Amino acid sequence: MTRPCPIVFDLDGTLIDSAPDIHACVNAVLREHGLPLLTLDRVRSFVGGGVEVLWTRIMAACAIDPVQRPALIAAFMTRYHDATALTRLYPGALEALGVLADAGHPLGLCTNKPMAPTRVVLEHFGLSRLLPVVVGGDSLPQRKPDPAPLRLALAQLGATGDRPRALYVGDSEFDAHCAAAVPLPFLIYSQGYRMTPIADLPHQAVFDRFDQLPGLIAETVVA
Ligand SMILES: O=C(O)COP(=O)(O)O
Numbered sequence: 001m002t003r004p005c006p007i008v009f010d011l012d013g014t015l016i017d018s019a020p021d022i023h024a025c026v027n028a029v030l031r032e033h034g035l036p037l038l039t040l041d042r043v044r045s046f047v048g049g050g051v052e053v054l055w056t057r058i059m060a061a062c063a064i065d066p067v068q069r070p071a072l073i074a075a076f077m078t079r080y081h082d083a084t085a086l087t088r089l090y091p092g093a094l095e096a097l098g099v100l101a102d103a104g105h106p107l108g109l110c111t112n113k114p115m116a117p118t119r120v121v122l123e124h125f126g127l128s129r130l131l132p133v134v135v136g137g138d139s140l141p142q143r144k145p146d147p148a149p150l151r152l153a154l155a156q157l158g159a160t161g162d163r164p165r166a167l168y169v170g171d172s173e174f175d176a177h178c179a180a181a182v183p184l185p186f187l188i189y190s191q192g193y194r195m196t197p198i199a200d201l202p203h204q205a206v207f208d209r210f211d212q213l214p215g216l217i218a219e220t221v222v223a
C-alpha cells in the first residue's frame with residue numbers, strides 16, 4: 001500500500017483536450033474584428049501560459065495593433081467562460097483520478113486557465129468532486145512557471161516546507177519549470193501541448209496513457 005502523497009494536476013493538455021474550444025473562441029474573436037484566422041495547431045502551440053500569454057502570441061503571429069488587445073481579450077473571455085462543446089477528457093483521466101483518490105492521495109489542480117472557465121469545465125466533466133483544491137491562472141498575481149500558484153495548491157493540500165512531499169502532473173514547459181522551481185518531482189503526460197522535446201524538460205517520469213499513471217505514481221512515491 002503506497003503512503004498517501006498529495007498530487008497536483010495541470011488541466012489543459014493534461015486532463016482535458018481543450019485546444020479545439022480555445023481555437024474556436026480565438027477564431028470567433030478574430031473573425032468579429034476582421035482579422036486573419038489561425039489553425040488549430042497554431043493556437044494549440046500558444047496554450048499553456050494562460051490567457052495573457054495566449055493573446056501575446058496571437059498578436060505577434062497576426063501582427064495585430066496593440067491598441068486592440070483589451071477589446072480582443074474581453075471578447076475572448078465572454079466566449080471562453082463556458083466553452084466546453086469541443087473539449088474532451090483524455091481517455092482514462094477521470095478513472096485514474098478516481099483510483100488515486102480511492103488510494104487516499106489528496107488531489108488538487110494548478111492551472112493557468114482562469115478560475116471561471118476552470119470551474120465550468122471541471123463541473124461539466126465531473127472532475128470537481130475529485131479535485132477539492134483548485135488554483136487558477138487568476139488566483140494569484142503570479143502564474144506558472146512561477147512556483148507561487150503550485151505552492152498555494154500544495155499548502156491547501158497540507159504539503160508545506162522547502163521540499164514538500166508531493167507530485168505535479170502536467171504536459172508543458174510551464175509545468176516542468178514550475179515544478180522544478182518549487183522543487184517537486186514532475187510527471188509529464190506525453191500527449192499534451194508541449195512544444196519542447198521531453199528530454200529537454202526537467203521531469204521525473206513520462207506517461208503516454210492514464211491507465212499507466214497509478215502504477216507510475218506508486219513507483220515514484222516509493223522510490
Ligand atoms: O490555459 C492555458 O493557457 C494553460 O492551462 P493549463 O495550465 O491548465 O495547461
Ligand SMILES: [Mg+2]
Nearest residue numbers: 010012013171
Ligand atoms: Mg497544460
